[in-house]
Amino acid sequence: MMLFSEVRGLPVVPPAGAGPIGTVTSLTVDIASGAVSHVRLRGSRPGRTSVLSWDSVLAAGPGAVRVRSAAAPDTVPPHHDLLGRRVLTEAGTARGTVLDVAFDPETGRVLAVFTTRGEVPCHRLLGLGDYALVVRAG
Template sequence: MMLFTEVRGLPVVPPDESGPLGTVTSLTVDMVSGTVSHVRFRGSRFGGETVLPWESVDTFGPGAVRVGSIGAVESVRPHHDLLGRRILTDTGTGHGTVLDVAFDTGTGRLLAVFTTRGELPADRLLGLGDYALVVRAG
């Protein structure tokens, strides 16, 4: 298990470990499956963001994100970062903001969302948009 905040800023290392490709900027979540779908990283201060599918990642560790293949760069729709996002229940009630997200580094499955109002199980997540993360009222 790792937290999104632990992954942000980690170097992305290619299979030959020839040097970092960049540093992780964020993780994209597929709300339907409840998993991390993409790793986003920036190669240099002025470089554009690169998006790798989850399947390209070999391992997540405390020191780096190791990728198995860098040829699978994808173009994906705009992404909404979970960290700092406002939370609303499906009945429209505010439920604080997202502080962090725990996920399984082997499968990418979300485990829990840590909010300003406590912990939410990942199975309560319904959708993520421009305005808020929507969760099932509990």
């Protein structure tokens, strides 16, 4: 298990031992599959940002995120950062703010969302948009 807050700021490196290609700024989650779909990173040049598909990740660990290649994916989904996002039930009841997200660093599968009002299991996630993370009440 790894936390989004632990990944943010890690160097992204290719497997051949070359220098870092950037630094992780955030992870994009596909709520429908319940998994990380993309890694967003800041490049070595100022103002340059990139997106990599989670499929290109070989390993995510405490020291770095290792990737197969730095090639950008063909399509990039909209990005809504989970950290700091408001949490609402499907009925619109406020359920706090996202503090962190636990995920499996091998598969990218989201395990739990930690909020200011407690833990939300991944099976309760319904949607994520510009305004909030929507969860099943319960």
